[in-house]
Amino acid sequence: MPEYKQFPLADTAEGLTEAEIVEWKVKPGDEVTVNQIVVEIETAKAAVELPIPWAGVVTELLVEPGQTVEVGTPILTVDVDPHGTASPSTNGSSPSSAAPSEAADEEMKPLVGYGSKATSSKRRPRKRPGGAPQPTATGTKPTSVQMVKPRQAPDDMSSPAPSAYVPLAKPPVRKFAKDLGVDLRTVTGSASGGVITREDVLRAAEGATTEPTATAPTGSSYDPATRERRVPIRGVRKATAQAMVHSAYTAPHVTEFLTVDVTPMMELRDKLRRTPEFADVKLTPLAFAAKAVCLAVKRTPDVNAVWDEDAGEIVYKDYVHLGIAAATPRGLVVPKVRDADAKSLVELARDIGELTTTAREGKTPPEDMLNGTFTITNVGVFGVDTGTPIINPGESAILALGAIRDMPWVVDGELAVRKVMQLSLSFDHRVIDGQQGSQFLADVGALLADPAMAITY
Missing domain, CATH: 2.40.50.100 (RNA polymerase II/Efflux pump adaptor protein, barrel-sandwich hybrid domain)
Known part of the structure; x- marks a missing residue:
């Protein structure tokens, strides 16, 4: 049967x-x-x-x-x-x-x-008031x-x-x-x-004794009379909205801005593109920014920490799971480059390219969007100069990259046309003081303005 x-x-x-x-x-x-x-x-x-x-x-x-x-x-x-x-x-x-x-x-x-x-994710055991570690779950x-x-x-x-x-x-x-x-x-x-x-x-x-209960449509609807289209809030859009509202109302945001001459970075990119190692890799300014963030974190580890309200602790992380904000037809998603601080420039460029391509196709596995420590959002690809990004929940800072433009710039006392980019850093003021945020942003700017500075880190 x-x-x-x-x-x-x-x-x-x-x-x-x-x-x-x-x-x-x-x-x-x-x-x-x-x-x-x-x-x-x-x-x-x-x-x-x-x-x-x-x-x-x-x-x-x-x-x-x-x-x-x-x-x-x-x-x-x-x-x-x-x-x-x-x-x-x-x-x-x-x-x-x-x-x-x-x-x-x-x-x-x-x-x-x-x-x-x-589950492969591990969390540091929280401490009880008496000092004993609190047991954590190892599975679901x-x-x-x-x-x-x-x-x-x-x-x-x-x-x-x-x-x-x-x-x-x-x-x-x-x-x-x-x-x-x-x-x-x-x-x-x-x-x-x-x-x-x-x-x-x-x-x-x-034959029912009660009036039928109508339900909202499951898909979008268009009303010709009002010329309005209504789309239910769900999926990625709903999750993004909830996360951003929670972050904006729980973490005190501070945003700082820096304008940088990135002409040396663009010249280095052109040089590296002609090398065999980068022959099949799309080398973008985002990859350079990712490398700069990973290096700057070593001098300012506070930007890679997180405020744990429940445990009453600031958790410092000895790894960088770098989130890359990507716009997709379903909404904003932030896949992570795991252990980005341990990767070379060519590895970062390759991983970022694969992550963003997969995200735009809507095929990012859910586990690739968990447990980030720092995020970069590249608004420059839309021709935007700068912005004030909202920190992703579970992190303490986010860096926005603006468009690279030809602008007049003073070099050695002379006016010249240079490649210029604006950076903006939003950070959680509970974890990061103004001095620490300013130092980190200045370090990232210095590494993009002169990539040779990397050998000093």
């Missing part, structure tokens, strides 16, 4: 609680294999494709595209024994004839949304997979069925029921196999 399993929405990164279903890669009746991509979701951090940990036949899509659901919610049902090859272990059957779901659990190792999830709670029996309509329709019961209905019918405020668990399906139809929902709505 059929053996059903429900596939729950997985927690694809630490701290995520919900995600939007973007696109289904399968439909009811499709056969799927182990680790096959079945759905694309959009979390608060990125678009992610989820594989399924079993083989079988898709029987039902429980969530329609555009709908946002909580982590752990069943989104797909699969019959893992569509040919009825499993035999019960009772009535004298051999112990080896286990149900295919049990065999699948043994043979299919944990994938996305199934089993425990390990396992995500369970719900086994479901072949479903039937409940016998007693006078009250809602138990929450484990999932009614049979296609996604458009589910949306229709949601718009009318009809609980599908109270509807008896008239189609073959007890499937609920649109007419069943309509009859239930007409």
Whole structure:
């Protein structure tokens, strides 16, 4: 007989609680294999494709595209024994004839949304008031997979069925029921196999004692009368807004500005481009700024620290996970170059190029956007001279790079046309004093104005 399993929405990164279903890669009746991509979701951090940990036949899509659901919610049902090859272990059957779901659990190792999830991130133990370190978690709670029996309509329709019961209905019918405020668990399906139809929902709505509850549209809408388009706030845009508001209202921001003659940096870039080492690398001013930040951090480690309100501590970090702000069709994302301080200029240039390309394609893994220590945002690519950037939560400073322009500049007492850039540094005044922020910004400026200064660091 059929053996059903429900596939729950997985927690694809630490701290995520919900995600939007973007696109289904399968439909009811499709056969799927182990680790096959079945759905694309959009979390608060990125678009992610989820594989399924079993083989079988898709029987039902429980969530329609555009709908946002909580982590752990069943989104797909699969019959893992569509040919009825499993035999019960009772009535004298051999112990080896286990149900295919049990065999699948043994043979299919944990994938996305199934089993425990390990994490590689480590945090320094916080100290209790008495001095003893506070234990920290080393993993996350396992995500369970719900086994479901072949479903039937409940016998007693006078009250809602138990929450484990999932009614049979296609996604458009589910949306229709949601718009009318009809609980599908109270509807008896008239189609073959007890499937609920649109007419069943309509009859239930007409017989309801309460007024239908309309819901907001899942996608954007345009009103010709007002000439306005409304788009729901969700995904990356929602997460960015929440993070920026939190940062602006919790960290006292200070922003300083510096104008720098970067002609020597541009000349060095032209020289390096002609070397074999940089032949296949896109060497940009952003790469030079990244290297300058990593060097300047050594003299001013405060800009790479963070204020831990809960622990009552300032946490100094002996590594630089450098965030690179990237504009994407889904909104602003900040992927990280891990251990940027240990990389050479060519390595930084290559990593930055790969990160920004992946981000613009919407394929940045959620884990690549966690645990940054310092961020650079390059507003100069838009022709903007400067700005006052907001610090990313969990960090204490952010550097903005302005456009490089030909401007008059005094060199050795003579007026000349030079390549000039404006820098702006926003920092958390709880962690970084004015002297420290000024020193760091001056060091970055000096390294961009004269890259040979790097040998003194």
